[in-house]
Amino acid sequence: MFDRAHSPRLFALPPGADFPARLVEGLISRLAHEPPEAMARVTLYLSTARMQRRVRALFDGQGARILPRIRLVADLGRDPLAGLPPAIPALRRRLELVELVRGLVKTLPDFAPGTPVFGLADSLARLVEELEAEGIAPAALENPALAENHAAHWERSLAFLRIVGRCVDNSAGEGRPGTDARQRRIVSALSDLWQQAPAQDPIIVAGSTGSRGTTALLMAAVARLPQGAVILPGFDFDMPAEAWQILETGPAPGEDHPQYRFLKLARGLGVTPDHIHPWAEGAAPDPSRNRLVSLALRPAPVTDRWMAEGGGLGDLRDAVRNVALIEAPDPRSEALALALRLREAVQTGTRAALITPDRTLARRVTAALDRWGIVPDDSAGQPLNQTPPGRYLRQVADAVGQKLTSEALLALLKHPLTATGAGDRGNHLRFTRDLELAIRRSGPPFPTGETIAAWAAARGEAERLAWADWLSGCLGDLENPAPRPLADCVAAHLARSEALAAGPGGDRARSELWQDEAGRAARLAMDGLAREAENGGLYTPRQYGELVAGILSTEVARKTEGAHPLIAIWGTLEARVQGADLVLLAGLNEGTWPEATPPDPWLSRQMRLKAGLLLPERRIGLSAHDFQQAAAAPVVVLSRAARDDEAETIPSRWLARLTNLLGGLPANAGPEALGQMRDRGQALLTLARMLEKPGITKPAPRPAPRPPLEARPAELPVTAIRTLIRDPYAIYAQRILRLRRLDPLRAEPDARMRGTVLHDIVHDFIRNRPEVEPAAAAKARLLGSAEAILTREIPWPSAQRLWLAKLARIADRFVGAESRRAGRGTPVVLEEKHRLAIPELGFTLTAKPDRIDLLEDGRVHIYDYKSGRPPSPDQQKHFDKQLLLEALMAERGAFAPLGPREVEGATYIHLGGEGQDKPTDLTPDLLDETWRGLTELIRAYHRRDKGYIARRAVFESRFEGDYDHLARFGEWEMGDASHPENVG
8 A cells, every 4th residue: 555665654634624535535546556355454543433433424425345444543442452451440540539539638628629529539530541641650750859849739749649659550560450551551562563563454543643642652653564654634734844943942842833743743753744745635725824824823933934934925815715703792792603604504505613612602602503493513512410411410419418498499390300200290390389489488498398298288189298298208318418338329319319300109210311312321420420339438418419510520412313414513623633614713712712721739830841741731732733724624714702701802822823924914915814804704793783683672661550540559558658659660560460579589598587587586575574574684585585586487507696696786775775665664566457447538558566555644655676777757757657657547546455545756676786766756747747648649649640650769779679670670760751651
């Protein structure tokens, strides 16, 4: 197949070439004059499974023929080798490392604080795998030079790594090696075998850059075989010798350059880059663009050659005639513009691929394509922890070991996989809705099986009782925080998950938990955890939840059913060895492309360099190579967003180099070429804006609905009069439309709850007050009652302690004031509802006073407890008329136990702050004025022409009403005139 050569045989294809297609064409052309069986003697090692499938499909398209042996480089790690046991499962190694890391964190709690133990173990496992893949023995960590001139953190980390290295060292052949170690041993053995007895049949390694040590070792061994060859993707044939020289002899390794890996591979084989020959001539879709991108990405010390070499690029408008540059204002606009371009590709029958390392952007583009029913073939799939089964398993695991909140319970009950095995999900959703309403109205914030059973028993429905029994059984033993063996944790987790998915009386096998691709992937992940659980130690529920989340985050669920054959989303790895007619490079911002280097908690950069490990710049170099490859496609769209969700972004360094080079070559029409690129991108953004532009709708006016008189309320409590004055629209929504704001699902110890419990404490103190009680005994009784009520009513220990401490601070003042009040009168009315009919208005005023005391002289005094700040005199005069109206009701005999009584005074008792009383100045004139104002107010709203205006006189503009969204506040301003309108 190949002519005899005295140097290693290296071939390459230029950036932008359809690598699988050109690979197959080259193989067929080189064996065109050989017998058909010659192809069967060829062994082809490829880098990815996707490329393997594409190569097979391309051979199938060439008609009936014998195929070569097509294998993956990774398959070598699974080959049998005498004396070498199978590789240790990756999960088993991680579980073992978890135990080591847990001991480290326990000893050094300040080591990587905030990072989950499984996350640390995962990064440690990657480091161990890197050592194995690069052929670095753990003994290299024993080098004393590694710890020189480093902070104590790195020294402690290195000491721990040396212990780990001794634990996982299999260099002596004892125990089971890791996957990377086994693959390297097999490749090393194969290389030694070929040195002694070289293989005579053609062997080709294609599509790999040789960035990993084991792969580079295989490529070097194959390249030296008599009929061996290596075919590199995206090799820059336009780089001059001086650029290669600078890349090799610069002051620092040029690992961040896209071509550095090829230089390192060639030098490792004892040749120079000019020994790398084209696999196929004319494979580059646009050679002029390749020369432009090559010059833009030259090593930094050579960029001074831009002006000198730029003149030879010709008219740059030709080089970028098929390139568009989208500079979107935000990620949403970027995603929609990209989706529009992909939709156009579908219409024209163009094979297109979106390439981006930004998975959030990829999901946004997928969502935008959904409006046209286009499902892209996403090679990266979806992280398993974000699929329905993955979220479900995480929710079930997170519910254990602590009090179950109502929010967590309802999220689990509403999950689309819950109760899918009983065939009666409708009833399940109905009961869930009823339970949610009950929890919102009256709690408890931490439901249990007992409270759910009691709720169902009060309803008395057989199906509801069965549903509650099923749910109570599933929620049993949730709060136990004790650590358990990992195998027990997995078994309990799976049992609870399957029982919840089955539903009441359902069949676990019929549930949808383990169905479709995501379910099967989740099943495999959990089965693997169950299989290796004996290698784990004891886990608390929280640690187990972190473990499950970590495992699911490393797995991927792929769904290709229904994917459009022309539209794909590729990761950067697939883009190196795939081909498409249209390529969209998206997310070209620093921190995204190239991605920010993740922090290494184990070794510093200098430590890595001394140990011979890969440097962080390697990632940047591979990412740069991906950019150079994709930017050379036949038609290209480059895109970035000028802002993300937080701040302005910085263009990717490679995009910045390209635009700077174009802008700096006016003699080659570079600025005009750049302008045309931007114009093409702007056209897509304009289409996106037109697609998103809403219909022209007139803003809503300030509402003032005028319902029929018979629909208007004939009864209001005194507390609602304030609302009628300040925000009449709220009365309309609440009392006429009968709309009620739902209580929050996540109950919290807020001001409303504090006010309610303080009222209970005070009333309990008053009702149980003896005739004679010393101040010290009264204070002790108050605080004892408070502690008992807080413990019973408030399930948050921190709120219990805080509120009790605040009450203790004002206890002496309150007890002293109560002693004085007790000497003046006796409480007669305590939170009892009473009515005052006003026949001339056809209206009834109601009140539920906190407390009314009958004084010794026959008059009464009205009290109201306030946990917040009491209203000022002016506020009481014009808006907050609660005590004034209760005084009027008392004088008119509205409170039956008292009859008509003269009101001696009214006082707000402040249960916060310093606990001071705030009396209200009750004068005959003020009460007369209040009565006149009330009658005028009620008469006004008994006329059809009076509308319930929104936010008529709110206390401050930032006030948030319960019905502002219904009134469409925000479309109108506080200064706008109202728009009265008859309704009903």
